[in-house]
Amino acid sequence: MKPPRKLHIKSYGCQMNVYDAQRMVDALAGEGFVETAHADVADLVILNTCHIREKASEKVYSELGRLRAAKQEAARNGREMKIAVAGCVAQAEGEEIIRRAPVVDVVVGPQSYHHLPQLLQRATHEGRAIETEFPAEDKFVYLPQPKPDAIRARGISAFVTVQEGCDKFCTFCVVPYTRGTEVSRPVARIVDDVKRLADNGVREITVIGQNVNAYHGEGVDGRSWTLGRLLHRLAEVPGIVRPRYSTSHPSDVDETLIAAHRDLPVLMPFVHLPVQSGSDRILAAMNRKHTVHDYRNVIDRFRAVRQDIAFSSDFIVGFPGETEEDFSATLALVAQIGYAAAYSFKYSPRPGTPAAEIRETVSATDMDERLARLQELIDSQQTAINRAAIGSTIDVLFERAARNAGQIVGRTAYLQPAHVMAPPDIIGQVLPVRIDSLERYSLLGELAPSASAHFSRPESSQITIGA
Numbered sequence: 155m156k157p158p159r160k161l162h163i164k165s166y167g168c169q170m171n172v173y174d175a176q177r178m179v180d181a182l183a184g185e186g187f188v189e190t191a192h193a194d195v196a197d198l199v200i201l202n203t204c205h206i207r208e209k210a211s212e213k214v215y216s217e218l219g220r221l222r223a224a225k226q227e228a229a230r231n232g233r234e235m236k237i238a239v240a241g242c243v244a245q246a247e248g249e250e251i252i253r254r255a256p257v258v259d260v261v262v263g264p265q266s267y268h269h270l271p272q273l274l275q276r277a278t279h280e281g282r283a284i285e286t287e288f289p290a291e292d293k294f295v296y297l298p299q300p301k302p303d304a305i306r307a308r309g310i311s312a313f314v315t316v317q318e319g320c321d322k323f324c325t326f327c328v329v330p331y332t333r334g335t336e337v338s339r340p341v342a343r344i345v346d347d348v349k350r351l352a353d354n355g356v357r358e359i360t361v362i363g364q365n366v367n368a369y370h371g372e373g374v375d376g377r378s379w380t381l382g383r384l385l386h387r388l389a390e391v392p393g394i395v396r397p398r399y400s401t402s403h404p405s406d407v408d409e410t411l412i413a414a415h416r417d418l419p420v421l422m423p424f425v426h427l428p429v430q431s432g433s434d435r436i437l438a439a440m441n442r443k444h445t446v447h448d449y450r451n452v453i454d455r456f457r458a459v460r461q462d463i464a465f466s467s468d469f470i471v472g473f474p475g476e477t478e479e480d481f482s483a484t485l486a487l488v489a490q491i492g493y494a495a496a497y498s499f500k501y502s503p504r505p506g507t508p509a510a511e512i513r514e515t516v517s518a519t520d521m522d523e524r525l526a527r528l529q530e531l532i533d534s535q536q537t538a539i540n541r542a543a544i545g546s547t548i549d550v551l552f553e554r555a556a557r558n559a560g561q562i563v564g565r566t567a568y569l570q571p572a573h574v575m576a577p578p579d580i581i582g583q584v585l586p587v588r589i590d591s592l593e594r595y596s597l598l599g600e601l602a603p604s605a606s607a608h609f610s611r612p613e614s615s616q617i618t619i620g621a
């Protein structure tokens with residue numbers, strides 16, 4: 155029997171890439187590859203790249219520089235190392251990658267991962283293989299399913315891609331170009347995937363998509379189903395105790411999604427709903443298709459059916475033309491909504507997007523200063539929510555042994571990490587925990603007899619807007 159070949163995947167960027175990396179491992183398991191955590195000893199290294207900001211794409215080239223040395227060292231030891239670039243940089247730059255980094259053997263776009271075995275063979279025979287077209291067939295139909303032991307090794311929480319691509323064309327964003335137009339997977343296939351995960355120990359699933367609430371897959375009745383209907387169906391899968399979804403667009407929140415939060419107690423009351431800016435002028439320039447008023451209305455509709463719901467968001471500071479007044483409107487919106495968490499980024503011009511053509515840019519100093527003020531505000535909200543948990547008893551889904559001996563770590567409904575001293579057999583269970591203290595962003599506590607509701611939204615008056 156041939157010894158297994160070693161595969162190392164390094165993923166950058168979003169949850170979609172985390173999921174894709176696992177599917178690439180599954181696709182290559184059939185070719186005799188097993189995963190290794192060390193690039194230096196690998197027979198195949200895949201960089202699963204992100205193109206969303208300039209920093210993310212440039213990281214790929216510095217990593218390829220390091221891999222060049224590792225590949226030369228492997229060759230000196232009589233071993234062949236292949237290097238593949240996958241993900242959105244592969245899709246956007248194609249051949250250019252090999253021109254800048256001739257060490258690369260395979261370039262593969264996100265829609266072609268089911269072709270990886272053939273592309274590796276082609277690279278062996280022809281020296282190089284590049285595939286960045288959008289193939290006519292659905293890669294999900296051809297990608298092999300993970301083996302039960304692979305699912306178990308990945309833990310009790312899993313992502314499942316249900317939708318890919320985006321038709322929104324926000325003026326700053328490369329996603330519609332790198333991931334293509336919106337495509338939704340059929341309900342029956344998603345349900346099969348989720349059942350297989352649940353049968354092998356998965357307790358929490360997050361259905362993901364670039365714009366997940368634009369989901370419109372074929373339902374079991376042959377009609378187009380919304381995300382709300384899909385969530386109703388997934389909540390029925392035995393073993394799945396915590397369904398979640400991400401990332402949603404404010405304009406695509408429909409009544410079926412609101413109804414899912416009203417009707418499904420298991421649907422986690424935590425919604426990632428990016429707004430990007432609190433200024434209508436900037437939202438229009440971003441082509442976001444919603445105003446601040448629309449966004450607040452959507453938040454109110456969620457809160458009307460479930461008071462304990464919490465929100466997170468994405469923000470871009472320093473979009474071309476953003477004034478101090480626009481930025482203050484963003485701070486005001488954050489203060490008003492009260493986020494449990496949020497990601498904030500400095501605007502990064504992306505080649506080929508309309509915003510990259512706008513001349514009126516914001517200085518690097520202003521961007522840095524605005525980002526720091528926004529992050530300070532978001533951080534104070536997150537800390538207020540974490541502090542409010544102290545003294546209450548909360549349900550925690552336990553995931554794995556923590557770094558500290560004897561501790562097990564899990565997550566609350568709002569994805570706050572929670573640590574307790576307990577035996578490892580609690581992994582996979584949802585148990586009440588009495589929260590005693592806070593260490594940075596982690597809650598510390600002990601197992602308790604029963605849970606009580608704990609979420610308290612920070613009042614606007616408690617929040618100090620950064621100076």
Ligand code: SAM
Nearest residue numbers: 326327364365401428468469470499500501502
């Ligand atoms: N579909 C999601 C939505 O509409 O909010 C966002 C998906 S995008 C992969 C993740 C986040 O990256 C965005 O919400 C945005 O905040 C950020 N982002 C995208 N393009 C960016 C750019 N050119 N510069 C800075 N941040 C950017």
Ligand code: SF4
Nearest residue numbers: 320322323324327329
């Ligand atoms: Fe990008 Fe999200 Fe806008 Fe689509 S909706 S273009 S993924 S930011």
